Amino acid sequence: MQQNLIRMKRFLLLPFLLATFLSFAQKPCDFSTNVTDSIGTYKSTKDYLVYEKNFAGNASYIFNSIVIVDGTPTLSVQFIEKSFDFIKAKCMDRNSKIYFQLTNGRIVTLIHVDQNVCGNMVRDDKGMNNRIMTGNFMFRKEDYQYLETSPISLMRIKYGTETVDYIIKKTFKSELDGLYYDPENYFVNYFHCIEENN
Secondary structure, three states: OHHHHHHHHHHHHHHHHHHHHHHHHOOOOOEEEEEEOOOOEEEEEOOEEEEEEEEOOEEEEEEEEEEEEOOEEEEEEEEEEEEOOOOOOOOEOOOOEEEEEEOOOOEEEEEEOOOOEOOEEEEOOOOOEEEEEEEEEEOOHHHHHHHHHOOEEEEEEEOOOOEEEEEOOOOEEOOOOOOEEOHHHHHHHHOHHHHHOO
């Protein structure tokens, strides 16, 4: 009888501890843009570095931010490539998608909302080429629960003419700004910003 009581207490305690852990794991919603006017509302979290690669003078960066326009959430993904050599354009079209493989094995798909995007090439004062592109992707409501609770292990992006896989690290120190990032837990930490603002 006493063993059953102990098991029941443990069983009841587990959901409480899980909920407490998740609430402390979440980061505060820090909106870099928060505008309401006669056209509607626009909110965007700060850009967060989820991928960085530096090799032989070439660099690639991917930043995520959660954008909420009139209550509709999207993931804004900014791609920056830097090189002294020519940088081939990677374009997105209406068939482009992002696939996130979560550590629980589930695959979540986000759909590109823009028609065609190829970004811009800009040369900086050091003579380096910089290709910058931003794509916006829609979440599916049925995937919310998975993104809130499971870290990311892989991001696959279907561009207009190719598909590229990006391994998502648990944590890393950026060579760009010297800060530490936790890209694996990006959605676990920030997805609540969507639900708090809907």
